[in-house]
Amino acid sequence: MRTLFDKVWAAHEVVAETPDTPAVLYVDLHLIHEVTSPQAFSVLKSLGLPVRRPDRTLATMDHSTPTSTDQVFGKVPIKVDAAAKQVRQLEQNAAEFGVELFGMRDARRGIVHVISPELGATQPGMTIVCGDSHTSTHGAFGALAFGIGTTEVGHVLATQSLLQRKPKTFAVNVEGRLRPGVTAKDLILAVIGKIGVSGGTGHVFEYRGSAIRALSMDERMTVCNMSIEAGARAGMIAPDDTTFAYLEGKPRAPKGAAWDEARARWRTFVTDPGAVFDASVDIDASLLDPMITYGTNPGMVLPIGASIPDKAGDEAFDKALRYMGFHGGDAMLGKPVDVVFIGSCTNGRLADLQAAARILKGRKVAPGVRLLIVPGSQEVKREAEAAGYADIFKAAGADWRESGCSMCLGMNGDTVAAGQYSISTSNRNFEGRQGVGARTLLVSPFTAAASAVNGRITDPREML
C-alpha cells in the first residue's frame, strides 16, 4: 500500500538512500529560466561538461523580462540593463549547450509553470524540477515537481539526476463543494491559513477529496502552486479523467497507441486504499469564503468579511501590521486599493482571466486605480484575445500586457510604489515583494477584479 508520492519516487530512484548517502533521483524534465541558470551554466563551462540530456531540458525567459509589447518585440530595448544581459546570457547558453529555448519573441514563451503544462510536456508520474519554488505547480498532474537551487540546476544539467533525501507525506483532505464565488485560490489560502507557512516543511502534500476532484486543471495548478507557501516543496494531485482530457492532443503529449499506453500507466499513479501518510489535515470546502491576506506572509489570511485579529504584544504580528498600515480589529472589506494585479504562475491561466472577465464585463476600473492584467503565456494571451476577454479588460480600463512574471516579484519594471496597496492574484505578500515598501494583499481573480471596479476591497459575490 503506497501513496502516489511513494510510487513516483520509487520509479525514479536510480540509487536508493542509505544512512550515509541520499538517493540519486532521476529527473524526467528540467525547466530552465534566465534568473537561476547563469551560474549553473558557468559551472558546466568551468568543468568542460556538456548538458547531459538536452532532450529533457526546456528553457524560457519569464522573471526579469518586461511585459510591455514594445520592449518584448524589440521596438525599444529592454529598459533594465542587467535584465537585458541576463536574457542574452540565456540565449548564449542555450545555443552553446544545445538546449531548446522559447526566447523573447517566441509564440510559445511564457511563465515556465504555465508553458510546460500547456505544451503537454508536464505529464503524470514524472519528476520535474526547475530553479523556482513554484515548480510545485506541476504536481497538479500527479508529477513529483519541486524547486531547486542553482547548484542543483548544475547537477541536473550535468547528470539528469539529483541527490535527495526522501521527504515525508502529508494528506490535505478537502471534502465538500466550493460555494459560488469561492475559488481554488481561496481554497489554498485557507489551507495555508490552517497549517501555517511552515506546516508542510519536510513534507510532500497530496491534495485529496471530492473538492479537489471537482477542480479543473487550471484550478488544480493554482492549488499545487502554493504548496511551497505552506513550506512543502511539492504538492500532488492524482491524475484522473480531468487530467487526461486536458493533456489529450497537447503538442507534446503522447499520440495514438502511445497515448493509450501512457494513459493506462498514468492511471496507476494513485494512492492505494489504506496507504498511510505521515501527517494530514481536513478542510471542509463548503464552509469557505473568498479569502484575503492582511499581513506579510500568506499564512496571515482571513475570510474576506472578517476583521483583522487583535494580537497586541505579538512582536512579529505587530511588525507585519505596521508594514501594512493596518490595525487589529480593522475590517478588510472597504479598505482602499491603489493597484490591482491579475496574473502570475498562480493565477495567470485562461480560467483565471475568464473569471476576471466575468466580473469586468460592462464595468469600469475605479478612477485612480491601476489594473494590470498579464497573461501567463503568449498562448494564454492569444486564447484570451480570441475569447474576447482582452477586449473586456481594455474596455474596463485595464492595462493588457505580454506574458511574464511581471508584478508578482517586481524585477522586470512592473512594480508597486512604496506605501501603495496592491490587490494581487500572485502568491507572496512578503515585504517588498512587489516593490520596495509595496503592500500586497493576496486574493482570487474574482476578488481582484471586483476590488478594481470598486476601488476598495470587495466581496466578489456581490458582482456575480
Add this chain to the structure above:
Amino acid sequence: MEPLKRVRSRTLVIASSNIDTDQIIPARFLTTTTKDGLGRQLFADWRYRADGSPNPDFVLNRPEARGAHVLVAGRNFGCGSSREHAPWALLDFGIRAVISTEIADIFRGNSLKNGLLPITVDDATSGWLLDNPGAEVDIDLERSRLTLPTGASVSFPIEAFARHCLLNGIDELGYLRSRLSDIERYEAAR
C-alpha cells in the same frame, strides 16, 4: 570547496520569525549572472533607507556586526523562493552559520551546498540566543554540537552526506558524477 569543521564567533540576532528569501535578498538584485558581491545587498530593504543611506538601527549596520559569522533568527528562516542568491549573499557578507528553531527546506539545501551551516535548535536554546545577542558560540560540525558561552551544549541535526562533504571539502557534483554508470543503467532499463 574548503573543508568546514568549526565556526566560533559572536552572534548577530534578527529575532523576526518567517524571514523569507525576499528579505534576505530582494528580487530586483537577482538580475546578476554571477555569485559575487551579493553581500552588499543582503537584507537591503531593512538595511538601507529609501535614500540609500544605512539604517543605523539595523543590526548589520552596527559596529558589533563586523567580524560576526553566526546569524541567529526567529522561527522558519529562509522560507519562500528557491533563490540560491540568499546563501550567496549571507556568505559574501561573512555569515557561516544560521541558527533558528526551523529552517525552510530549499534554503537549507542551498546553504549546505555552499558551506553555510543551517542549524536548528530547540526553543530553549533559541530563546537564550535571541535574548543574548553577541554571545560567543562554538559550532563543532565534527561532533554536530553547538556550545553556548554558558557551557550548555546541544547537538544539532545535519544530513549525514552533506556533513561529510562539508568536513572534507567535497563537491557533491563529483559524487553524483561518480554514479553516472548507475544513471546510464537506469535510463537503459526504462
